[in-house]
Amino acid sequence: MFFQEMLLFCKNHLVLMLVWCFLLVIILYIFYMNWMYSGFKISCEKAVFLINKKGAVVVDMRNSEEYYSGYIVNSINISIKDIKENDFILGSRLKNNPLILVYNSSDRFLYSVKKDLNRLGFTQVYVLEGGISSWVDGGFPLLNLKK
Template identity: 30%
Template sequence: MQQLIEFVGNHYWLAGAWVVLFFAILFGFISANMSPIKEIGTHDATLLINKNDAVVVDIRPAAEFKKGHILDAKQLKAEQVKNADFGTLEKYRDKPIIVVCAMGMTAKRTAGQMLKAGFSQVKVLKGGMNTWLGANLPVSK
């Protein structure tokens, strides 16, 4: 304990950085667990698609969507996502929805918009299409 106090006294900037890093990691874990938007892996996504008839919503640009997308995925154009226009998905309001982007980062924002719009079972594919392709899962062109 004496060595820790001496270290902090001699290297207060480094000790402060460790404290900030600890709380940032702690905040990340807590916010991820408390968030209504859950990230799911490829295994859970395939289970949702096959057993619960989940709808895959792809928010990537049209050119990327045409290169390859998850089977039966519905594409939302960038302007629809920007304006939170989910009218084309109204019939899927009560079904599980998996939002997919290229790397899993922008899909969280869209999933949040969908939750606010009244879609009850929205999830995000962790890692996006890169993870799906990395797992050698089927795509449609």
């Protein structure tokens, strides 16, 4: 009886059911992406620990202009395009060191960049949660180089 009523409701309210299904898919996608990102995003404090104690290498993926306006000490500026095309040199000795990826505003490519770096043999890849703005907001130092 209940199943028949549900079927009748779905037939009579097809648009509503499609909207519900669409929203369900979006919600599941958001939860999935949060679950995927949660394992490799780290706080500024954890990044400082990895840099000071574990020899982490900071890879700044912002464009050159943004990078030179303020960057983390000893960071390396490598673009997402260079990582995708494997057109960069970090050295095989660094493959065992943690990598901390720094970005500016959009983190939509970070999971694919992490996968690319994993494929190249870098096993400990992390993303600075909140990007460079969280580093600045946390009161951590930046260096400036004017080109």
